Amino acid sequence: MHQTSWGLSTRIFGAIIMVHGDDSGLVLPPAIAPTQVMVIPIQQKKEGVLDKAYELKETLIRSGFRTKVDDSDKSPGFKFSEQEMRGIPVRVEIGPRDIENGKCLICRRDNGEKIEVALDELSDTIAKLLVQIQQDMYDRAKKHLEEHTYEATTKEEFEKIFAERSGFVKAMWCGETECEEKIKEDMAVTSRCMPFEQKCLSDKCVYCNKPAKKMVYWGRAY
Numbered sequence: 305m306h307q308t309s310w311g312l313s314t315r316i317f318g319a320i321i322m323v324h325g326d327d328s329g330l331v332l333p334p335a336i337a338p339t340q341v342m343v344i345p346i347q348q349k350k351e352g353v354l355d356k357a358y359e360l361k362e363t364l365i366r367s368g369f370r371t372k373v374d375d376s377d378k379s380p381g382f383k384f385s386e387q388e389m390r391g392i393p394v395r396v397e398i399g400p401r402d403i404e405n406g407k408c409l410i411c412r413r414d415n416g417e418k419i420e421v422a423l424d425e426l427s428d429t430i431a432k433l434l435v436q437i438q439q440d441m442y443d444r445a446k447k448h449l450e451e452h453t454y455e456a457t458t459k460e461e462f463e464k465i466f467a468e469r470s471g472f473v474k475a476m477w478c479g480e481t482e483c484e485e486k487i488k489e490d491m492a493v494t495s496r497c498m499p500f501e502q503k504c505l506s507d508k509c510v511y512c513n514k515p516a517k518k519m520v521y522w523g524r525a526y
């Protein structure tokens with residue numbers, strides 16, 4: 305149900321949006337995360353806790369979310385760190401007191417926000433949350449990309465920007481593979497994407513001066 309917006313964003317930004325990270329590890333967008341939700345039982349040795357965790361997992365899987373339970377013997381704190389390191393977008397914490405109150409705690413990996421949710425609203429809340437996280441990550445990536453994108457119309461400008469700044473450069477290109485190969489060889493820079501919204505920055509290729517065919521985002525090759 306979320307395929308339209310996800311497909312578009314991943315196509316436009318390619319590798320840029322695919323992998324995020326912070327000091328705690330990876331931050332994966334829900335669309336590509338192999339596990340979207342990790343259920344972490346608190347005081348799992350207490351009666352009924354693990355059963356409830358498995359029950360929540362089944363409910364979430366039935367609602368279409370890639371869900372796991374961390375039922376290992378590690379401490380909850382350790383499990384939290386592991387879930388954060390792996391970039392799993394959402395964790396659900398469930399302990400004896402939560403079960404008593406018919407609630408659980410949800411924590412977003414991308415911004416650390418914690419939300420208390422009634423157990424019977426868990427699936428609906430997770431559904432909205434995953435869409436929201438995907439959108440927020442997309443918006444942040446887009447903003448970051450815009451803030452680190454420059455324009456060049458001459459070879460000198462093109463080279464100067466890559467020498468002095470980190471980020472991407474919008475520039476016109478002749479469309480010839482030979483020219484692109486040469487740019488890669490000379491500058492270790494490759495074409496990243498051809499935006500749908502084309503803008504004519506100049507009528508000449510930024511590198512070889514032949515007639516320009518399209519505007520391309522260029523970035524350093526890794």
Ligand SMILES: [Zn+2]
Nearest residue numbers: 478483509512
């Ligand atoms: Zn060219």
